[in-house]
Amino acid sequence: MLETLSNAASQALTLMNFFGAALGIFLGSLLGAIPGLNGTMAIALLIPITYTWSPLFAIAMLVGCWKGSVYGGSISAILLNAPGTPEAAATALDGYPLTKQGKAGKALKMALYASVIGAVFSDTLLMVASPPIAALALMFGPAELAMLILFALVVVAGTGAKSQIKGLISTALGILLATVGLDPMTTQQRFTFGSIDLDAGIGLLAMLIGLLVMSEVLIQMEEGWKDAHAEVMVKSDDPDASRVTWAELKGSLGTIFRSSILGSFCGALPGVGSITAAFMGYDQARRLSKHPERFGKGEIQGVAAPEAANNAVCGAGLIPLVTLGIPGALSAAVIMGAFMIHGLAPGPMLMVEHPETIYGLFMLLILSDFFMLVIPLPLMKLGQWVISVPRAYLFPVILALCVIGAFGTHQNLFDVKIMVFFGVLGYFLKKWELSPAALLIAFILGPMAEVYLRQALKISGGDPSIFVTKPLAALFLALAVGAIVWTTLRNRRDKKAAQGRVLSSEPTAQGQKVE
Amino acid sequence: MIQNRKDFKLGVGLAGFCIFLLVYLIPKQVGPLTEADALMPSLVTGFILVFSLLLAVQAIRRPGEKEHHDQSHSGGQGSRWYTIALVVVIMAAYAWLLDITGFVLTSLGAMVALFLVFGVKRWLPIAAISLGTLGGLYLCFDMLLGAPLPVGTLVENLLD
Amino acid sequence: MGRKLLTVLLAMVMALAIAGPSLAGDYPSKPIKLIINFSAGGTTDTAARLMSSKATEVLQQALICMNKPGAGGTLGVSEVARAKGNGYTIGTCNMPAVAIIPQIRQVPYKPFKDLVQVCAVMPYEYALMVRGDSPWKTWEEFVDHVKKNPGKVTYASVGTGTTNHLVTARIGKELGLDWKHVPFQGGVKETAALLGGHVDIINNTTASVASSVKAGKIRVLLVTSEDRLKMVPDVPTMKDKGFKFSQISYMSIVAPAGTPQAALDKLSAAFKAACEDKGVIKACGKLDLHPKFMPGKQYQAMLEQLSTEWGALLPDLGVKVNK
Numbered sequence: 001m002l003e004t005l006s007n008a009a010s011q012a013l014t015l016m017n018f019f020g021a022a023l024g025i026f027l028g029s030l031l032g033a034i035p036g037l038n039g040t041m042a043i044a045l046l047i048p049i050t051y052t053w054s055p056l057f058a059i060a061m062l063v064g065c066w067k068g069s070v071y072g073g074s075i076s077a078i079l080l081n082a083p084g085t086p087e088a089a090a091t092a093l094d095g096y097p098l099t100k101q102g103k104a105g106k107a108l109k110m111a112l113y114a115s116v117i118g119a120v121f122s123d124t125l126l127m128v129a130s131p132p133i134a135a136l137a138l139m140f141g142p143a144e145l146a147m148l149i150l151f152a153l154v155v156v157a158g159t160g161a162k163s164q165i166k167g168l169i170s171t172a173l174g175i176l177l178a179t180v181g182l183d184p185m186t187t188q189q190r191f192t193f194g195s196i197d198l199d200a201g202i203g204l205l206a207m208l209i210g211l212l213v214m215s216e217v218l219i220q221m222e223e224g225w226k227d228a229h230a231e232v233m234v235k236s237d238d239p240d241a242s243r244v245t246w247a248e249l250k251g252s253l254g255t256i257f258r259s260s261i262l263g264s265f266c267g268a269l270p271g272v273g274s275i276t277a278a279f280m281g282y283d284q285a286r287r288l289s290k291h292p293e294r295f296g297k298g299e300i301q302g303v304a305a306p307e308a309a310n311n312a313v314c315g316a317g318l319i320p321l322v323t324l325g326i327p328g329a330l331s332a333a334v335i336m337g338a339f340m341i342h343g344l345a346p347g348p349m350l351m352v353e354h355p356e357t358i359y360g361l362f363m364l365l366i367l368s369d370f371f372m373l374v375i376p377l378p379l380m381k382l383g384q385w386v387i388s389v390p391r392a393y394l395f396p397v398i399l400a401l402c403v404i405g406a407f408g409t410h411q412n413l414f415d416v417k418i419m420v421f422f423g424v425l426g427y428f429l430k431k432w433e434l435s436p437a438a439l440l441i442a443f444i445l446g447p448m449a450e451v452y453l454r455q456a457l458k459i460s461g462g463d464p465s466i467f468v469t470k471p472l473a474a475l476f477l478a479l480a481v482g483a484i485v486w487t488t489l490r491n492r493r494d495k496k497a498a499q500g501r502v503l504s505s506e507p508t509a510q511g512q513k514v515e
Numbered sequence: 516m517i518q519n520r521k522d523f524k525l526g527v528g529l530a531g532f533c534i535f536l537l538v539y540l541i542p543k544q545v546g547p548l549t550e551a552d553a554l555m556p557s558l559v560t561g562f563i564l565v566f567s568l569l570l571a572v573q574a575i576r577r578p579g580e581k582e583h584h585d586q587s588h589s590g591g592q593g594s595r596w597y598t599i600a601l602v603v604v605i606m607a608a609y610a611w612l613l614d615i616t617g618f619v620l621t622s623l624g625a626m627v628a629l630f631l632v633f634g635v636k637r638w639l640p641i642a643a644i645s646l647g648t649l650g651g652l653y654l655c656f657d658m659l660l661g662a663p664l665p666v667g668t669l670v671e672n673l674l675d
Numbered sequence: 676m677g678r679k680l681l682t683v684l685l686a687m688v689m690a691l692a693i694a695g696p697s698l699a700g701d702y703p704s705k706p707i708k709l710i711i712n713f714s715a716g717g718t719t720d721t722a723a724r725l726m727s728s729k730a731t732e733v734l735q736q737a738l739i740c741m742n743k744p745g746a747g748g749t750l751g752v753s754e755v756a757r758a759k760g761n762g763y764t765i766g767t768c769n770m771p772a773v774a775i776i777p778q779i780r781q782v783p784y785k786p787f788k789d790l791v792q793v794c795a796v797m798p799y800e801y802a803l804m805v806r807g808d809s810p811w812k813t814w815e816e817f818v819d820h821v822k823k824n825p826g827k828v829t830y831a832s833v834g835t836g837t838t839n840h841l842v843t844a845r846i847g848k849e850l851g852l853d854w855k856h857v858p859f860q861g862g863v864k865e866t867a868a869l870l871g872g873h874v875d876i877i878n879n880t881t882a883s884v885a886s887s888v889k890a891g892k893i894r895v896l897l898v899t900s901e902d903r904l905k906m907v908p909d910v911p912t913m914k915d916k917g918f919k920f921s922q923i924s925y926m927s928i929v930a931p932a933g934t935p936q937a938a939l940d941k942l943s944a945a946f947k948a949a950c951e952d953k954g955v956i957k958a959c960g961k962l963d964l965h966p967k968f969m970p971g972k973q974y975q976a977m978l979e980q981l982s983t984e985w986g987a988l989l990p991d992l993g994v995k996v997n998k
Contacts, residue, residue, distance in 0.1 A: 184860055
């Protein structure tokens with residue numbers, strides 16, 4: 001074992017590989033930070049050119065790129081309210097209000113620290129506890145996943161909406177939009193209007209870019225972009241406005257730790273992914289906070305939580321890949337290609353046949369987490385400079401980047417049209433105070449819930465008792481019900497406390513609808 | 516009297532949309548409600564219908580919150596609706612023309628148009644920023660990554 | 676000043692646009708676009724990219740690989756069908772996108788009129804597999820188990836209407852098995868469900884689970900491809916078990932209809948060289964992929980036959996047919 005490790009170290013810890021990891025993180029955080037462009041696109045585009053490189057260099061760079069982009073997205077989310085990556089949508093909820101208060105520096109640094117802690121946590125898990133975690137992940141079949149997704153949906157439904165009812169409408173709209181395309185079970189066409197492009201469904205990234213970035217440009221135009229400049233650059237009189245105090249970090253450690261566990265869990269389960277992780281992380285921070293009312297208005301923990309969670313997905317997303325040959329997350333699936341092209345067939349034999357390469361990779365991953373503390377720093381400065389540029393110069397560039405970003409991932413022109421459509425839709429959603437973030441997360445979770453429910457029912461032969469007889473499924477079903485009850489009780493208490501101008505019939509009406 | 520006109524309109528509008536979906540679009544584009552494929556879309560549409568009606572009813576009785584409006588409009592310098600519409604039109608043209616006139620020409624045209632709409636009138640920054648952005652993107656995609664940006668059918672025909 | 680600058684810019688752009696490659700000279704005179712109809716990192720993508728590097732050498736022109744995944748491979752294929760038949764746009768293709776899916780739902784191309792098969796380059800290798808710790812050591816034992824527990828056993832496929840589904844369903848029909856089909860979206864989730872014990876048997880490509888098979892986590896019971904597999908040479912094929920059909924799907928190269936015969940011949944020769952190149956074979960072999968060349972005409976005829984054969988069976992196998 002020791003020999004393996006030392007061989008691995010000598011193979012992995014070369015200047016060239018360090019450079020690969022650093023380059024990956026740099027490219028990832030740069031592309032992640034640019035609204036419109038993103039890391040998934042970067043990885044998909046970089047993969048072919050890495051085919052000729054050495055495996056460790058290539059994989060370290062790709063994973064670095066993935067991690068970097070997950071962090072980088074938070075920069076544009078915090079500074080511009082235009083999340084550069086889907087994972088950062090939750091970060092914008094509290095990050096942008098902090099920027100408006102002149103505390104952009106604080107938010108950016110908290111996002112960085114939380115990201116690094118989350119990443120280190122999950123890489124350590126990957127290195128020391130892969131087999132048991134992979135075994136745990138396998139226990140989640142369709143029935144368990146259906147209930148887990150249902151739980152997630154209940155918990156995050158309506159995140160970022162002004163009222164509960166609008167949150168629920170946003171959520172339902174997201175699920176409805178996700179049904180466009182081929183039916184996942186019968187492969188019959190739904191809402192495709194005779195277009196083959198719609199057969200593949202609405203592209204997540206194209207939709208996201210429109211919904212979160214292009215719409216934000218339109219909204220900021222309306223809100224007075226000439227002044228937006230002045231408004232954003234409010235000078236805070238807080239001396240700690242651009243740094244994270246020790247007390248704040250200590251206060252957030254609990255949140256960060258819980259988010260890291262949640263993120264690792266989501267990463268290890270095939271297909272659950274970092275966006276879900278980020279929203280669930282955000283939600284647990286809000287629920288367990290002593291001041292849930294501060295969330296959405298610039299709560300620093302609301303930045304730490306989603307960032308720790310979405311970065312924790314990366315390392316853990318590789319767990320099922322290296323132990324079972326099953327990628328845990330979207331980007332991990334693409335990175336699997338880099339393993340394959342170098343003759344490293346992912347799966348249980350990987351550790352047996354190539355232990356040195358794999359342990360070398362683990363070492364590089366953990367090291368690269370520490371690179372992440374340093375490499376994005378200049379980007380932060382650059383980002384803070386960019387938001388001081390008058391919006392008139394910034395917006396045309398952002399809009400052009402949206403088009404290229406939407407096109408780039410699949411090199412599909414149809415995605416650009418989708419992006420523009422959702423840009424307009426997102427504008428109206430924001431105007432009507434519906435939540436694009438809630439729509440997005442429902443768009444991701446909704447179809448998963450549908451598929452797993454229907455698969456589970458196929459397995460059981462149409463018998464719904466499968467959801468209570470399987471212990472893990474029953475657990476998550478109970479959690480989902482518990483979350484609904486808790487939210488309802490809490491709402492009622494809050495309303496009583498507010499000595500409602502509200503008519504008494506409403507809480508019950510809403511409560512019923514949640515179920 | 517209706518207290519919150521905006522929410523009322525939204526609720527009624529959404530409800531109308533849902534009825535259109537349930538009565539016309541789902542049977543036509545998905546299939547009869549009895550089929551498994553149609554269950555999820557119909558169910559979700561039903562939910563939206565109920566929520567939006569609830570929203571409309573709520574809007575009749577409860578006034579909207581006013582405070583978060585004036586905060587963002589403090590400067591009062593916001594673009595008019597037609598400027599925003601113009602940006603949307605440019606973006607739509609951008610998306611549809613990419614296939615025909617290709618990445619370079621379309622992007623250049625769109626960016627110049629956008630700069631003009633946003634009120635930047637000096638040619639030097641317009642040219643510098645547009646060409647810088649597009650040149651950088653072209654370099655990255657076409658040269659470094661080998662992932663070609665669209666050439667456009669018109670340009671392709673010119674080349675042939 | 677402003678107008679002048681604009682004129683200069685426009686002139687520059689025009690100059691750039693016109694200074695493309697000239698038409699003169701033999702095919703291929705410019706890079707060829709290869710549209711891969713599955714996503715980056717998958718089996719098809721990997722094989723295509725490994726081959727394209729060798730094909731590039733033969734053609735003396737770059738093959739630019741682009742991924743257009745989605746809708747069971749039909750999205751990428753429709754992109755090829757839509758392109759001009761000048762030999763500069765080709766793509767990868769799987770059997771169902773041509774022979775099966777067009778019969779299940781509408782696609783915007785006529786599979787045998789809008790497309791020509793340049794050549795087939797690699798058979799996908801399929802098998803029926805169970806968990807390594809399951810009690811069934813042979814195919815017969817498994818069939819026995821299904822017969823003793825009617826309606827209890829589940830089999831998974833990578834989606835409704837895929838060869839994985841249809842072949843398994845047809846096996847069940849011929850043997851009179853009462854088992855349930857659970858479609859998954861892609862081999863990854865299907866394999867995870869098998870390893871977790873949520874389904875009993877899966878039909879999947881063997882290359883994607885090679886590592887698990889070697890580690891004993893997955894046991895191959897029946898090879899559904901035509902020939903025995905190098906990975907598990909002792910496992911019988913469907914033919915060995917007396918079935919009159921097998922799971923035939925090649926990865927092939929397609930071009931839009933109207934592509935000049937000379938171009939097709941050159942492309943075919945280039946991919947033949949790639950399939951037979953030692954380096955390519957070795958690199959693919961590491962991933963348990965085994966390229967095998969078949970001329971386009973021969974594969975096209977095979978596809979037409981498969982199309983009629985499966986088309987007649989679809990309603991019986993419980994698949995909704997388009998019109």
